[in-house]
Amino acid sequence: MNLLLGLVQQMALAAVPAVGFGMVFNVPVRVLGYCAAGGALGRGLRYLLIEGGGLPIEWSTLLAAAAVSLLGVTVAQRLRAHPKVFTVAAMIPMIPGVPLFTTLIAIAQIQQKGLSNELLSTAITQGLKAAFIVAALAVGLAVPGLLFYRRKPVV
Numbered sequence: 140m141n142l143l144l145g146l147v148q149q150m151a152l153a154a155v156p157a158v159g160f161g162m163v164f165n166v167p168v169r170v171l172g173y174c175a176a177g178g179a180l181g182r183g184l185r186y187l188l189i190e191g192g193g194l195p196i197e198w199s200t201l202l203a204a205a206a207v208s209l210l211g212v213t214v215a216q217r218l219r220a221h222p223k224v225f226t227v228a229a230m231i232p233m234i235p236g237v238p239l240f241t242t243l244i245a246i247a248q249i250q251q252k253g254l255s256n257e258l259l260s261t262a263i264t265q266g267l268k269a270a271f272i273v274a275a276l277a278v279g280l281a282v283p284g285l286l287f288y289r290r291k292p293v294v
Contacts, residue, residue, distance in 0.1 A: 142190055148185055152234035153182030161228035169278060170224055173214055176228025181207040196215065197271040200233055204279020211285040231274050238269035 157178025161171050181203045188199035211226035245262035252258070 142187075145190065146186055149186040150179035150183040154179040156232050160231045164224075164228055166224055166228060169291050170220065173211075173218075173225050174228040177207050177225050178232045180210070181229055195219055196235075197268070197275050200272050200288075201275035201279050203233065204230060206278050206279075208280050208282050210274070219280045226280055230280060233272075233273040233276060235269045238265045238272065242266040242269060264288040 142184040154175040158171050158175045161174035166174055184206055185196070185199045185203035188194045188202060189196055192199070194202075207229050208222070208226050211221045211229065214225055242262050242265040245258050245265065249255075249258045249262065
């Protein structure tokens with residue numbers, strides 16, 4: 140029951156920033172629902188892979204971003220729109236805010252208090268985690284282009 144409740148919570152809360160950033164990116168009003176669905180699907184799938192599947196957040200983010208990107212291409216073909224209209228706004232809820240913030244706080248404390256092993260370790264581990272998550276989002280967003288939109292298709 141906790142997994143289902145957490146999934147619904149993650150999906151509902153992820154739809155809000157996806158729509159907000161869709162509005163910032165001047166996405167047409169008729170497409171905002173697809174942005175919300177993509178954001179909810181991506182964050183929900185990542186949550187299921189982490190909590191239910193036991194995968195690390197980096198790999199879960201890569202798989203969720205690839206799934207959202209592939210579905211965005213499918214929806215874009217139906218609506219005759221560019222796929223980035225859906226997918227970029229849908230990736231925003233998966234940006235690693237907490238690891239980035241923790242990294243910045245650790246760096247600020249190093250500057251204030253001086254270097255310690257604990258602060259340096261926190262800054263490096265959280266910074267690397269955030270970098271890998273952002274890289275997973277970028278690669279996941281590029282998956283359809285890497286697989287299908289080539290002169291010589293891979294598949």
